[in-house]
Amino acid sequence: MSAVPPPPPQATPHGHTLVIVSGMSGSGKSVALKTLEDLGFYCVDNLPAELLSQFAQSVSADETGTPAKLAVGIDVRNRRDLANIPDWLAAVGALGFDPKLVFFDTRDEVLLKRYAETRRRHPLSQLGLPLFDAIALERQVLKPLRQLADAVVDTSDLNVHQLRRLVTTDFAAGHDNTILLMFESFAYRRGIPADADYVFDARILPNPHWDPSLRPLSGRDAGVREYLEKEPDVQLFVQQVSAFLDTWLPRIRQADTTRSYVTVAFGCTGGRHRSVYLAEQMARHARDQGWPDVAVHHRELD
Template sequence: MNENNEPLLDPLVDPHEVHLIVLTGMSGGGKTVALRALEDLEFYCVDNLPSALLPQLVNAVINDDRGKRQRIAVGVDVRNRGTDFAHMPTVLSGLAAAGVQVHLIFLDCRDEVLIKRYSESRRRHPLATRGLSLADAIAEERRLLRPLMAIAEKVIDSSELNVHQLRRLVATGYAQATEGLTLMFQSFAFRRGLPLDADFVFDARCLPNPHWHPHLRPLSGKDAAVREFLDHEPMVGEYYADTVRWLDAWLPRFEQDDRSYMTISIGCTGGRHRSVYLVEKLAAYYRDRREGVLTFHRELE
């Protein structure tokens, strides 16, 4: 019930197995990265939503998709109104009482790391408009967010995590909200070493290299010109088809073994053309056939 004693959810909506993840935490702590990971897991994602609108969002998403999409992620930070932080615990407890699976994740980070990240990115802190120094803005943000940190289901310290590690941590933690095995396809450059978290590694260095074509060199495997070049190379098509056949044959066997997450890494020399192209093509193929498919391009992000 809300403050007017009205039900939070439409009584015609069945909240059973609805997962609502609320992401909050320190600005610069990785909320955008975490939200993107959940979006790749096919959560319906909204950033900077007022807490009072959370029940309406849950109702709208369930009704719009007729119960098919039952995974929602919302970002909340200091850009929200100050009263939101005071009201959020009441709203979340009301949704939980209505049957929604509510998860509150707080992304934390050490102050000195946040200051370094802001210095390197040259971004402005959201509270800088109040005339505060960066250190004072971070201290004020911690004070404002303290009520949410106190009730968080999980606190993730991103101080020592890179983008990919944070993305994987969030995805593995909440892949159970999807059905079956969650796949992470990642591209990388062999010259920078193998990814430490790879379950399987495919080597694409034998394929024709767009790098040797001056007009393609500054582009990546996401660009149309590179895709068109590789689409017309028979060896690339054969490599892709063989990879799909292998994955189609073996992925179900890992699922039968109750595996919930797998990282498939594809490398080439520079990690920008062939590996990126194959990762994007494989991800598109499997997104048409299953839930929970993520991509990460180590040398592009």
Template sequence: MSTSATGLQKLVVISGLSGAGKSVALRTFEDLGYYCVDNLPAELLPAFLSTFDNEDLTRTTSLAVGIDARSRYGQSRNLAQSLQELRTGDLDMRVVFFDCSEQVLLQRFADTRRRHPLSNSGLPLLDAIREEARMLAPVREIADMVLDTSHHNVHRLRRDLLSHFSSNEVGNVTLLFESFAYRHGIPGEADFVFDARGLSNPHWDPELRAMTGRDPRVIEYLNAQDEVQLFTQQVRDLLDSWLPRLARDSTRSYITVAFGCSGGKHRSVYLAEHFAAWARDRHWPDVAVNHREIE
């Protein structure tokens, strides 16, 4: 398939072991503006790519697809070969494989109480993990990047992906807007930290307490506060002045702007979402959001 006529420029195929972080990766790519599809049967990938001839999808230039052991493709050797055949001069395609140690995977499945996809065939958990690793070994061999997440938490994984998949050039630095609760500590990687604890707290309204800063009623509540309008305007002025300078002088590929409040659920979440939308309106190429306490 030729992608030159469709406008599709980037394809990231996400594969790897269950529990190693593929779902987090897809959410991160979605934040980066990729069109994301999970658990696509590998044999349908060429046909799916051809749908980007549809004029409704021609504005999509970056695609991330999750393919794993749940695929009905059959032999993983054939899967690896088919992925290799999709590499063309027109399409920037990368295969990212998520790996993890057996011990850590066992602990993660125990903590989440989720069933391993291959457990449905009656395999004990450890046997299922080993069988999946065997099935996907050919894909691991042809991967452009193998990311071992044995010592990663969600936040480190997101930051690593942002670092790998954004440019170091000025104007292409990824902005990560993060919300957090002060009682759990300030994010160590933050370049800017803004304290929202002086703003009116929706937590004290019983009707808003169970909601988050993403909910329309909480947004409406905070938008109506003069102090919130003053706070956001002053932060916008500061970021307008200093973000471009930091981007020009930084050797990193992302900048983190963190907003903290007491519980990390209402005010900080509202502000992270607000400024992510603001940055997109400013046509900043890559914008991501991470809500540390609610994700």
């Protein structure tokens, strides 16, 4: 992995942060934007770059509860000459914003392999170009954005899960000097997440997998939630784990001011039902307790 962590997004006088996501098609921009959305960012993809200042002005003037964290995707699909991006960023800066531009890049041979595996069309294929030429043209078009980027993230050697974690820790961890709580579900048959700080084993709990109607679902679905919420052992497990985390997580924050995030992992046999339900429940509980930065990652589903 070759990545330069971006500076933490800074709040503006209006209380807003702005992250601009750009990069090569196939480099993981969509994954990055979706991850930011999961982290509470208000995301707009493929915004015409010349509308950046109007977008920022509209949000900063909105006093009706618009999310404070903003992310905008700008890439080769843009209708305008991206050489003008410095002027558009300056216009945003004049409004009191300090936009952070993050460029996601990938080696050409990796992009070619990804397109071959996914069978997706390149955005510039409509010009009648072979894939290799389309990638080369895209690099040229996006050159002004890459040169201005506050950070360039090389995703050539990252899988989807690693990219999600990188975005999560770089953009949410440490925001306003708070700790990011990451609640993760996993399957024991694929191993315990290497970076988990706390691991709770849910395999002792009743398993929705054995109900044929629930087997295709996940712990995010209503049917599975209802099944588990009827089980006394599940509710006892939730109560005791909640009490444990409520006691010790605040002490971690007090004892280690350099720590940026804590990962709490829940495992079950397949990583689809019990562990997913518990991760979702604990994340909801943490938000109710006032933790400002909470994220959820389901390793076997995402």
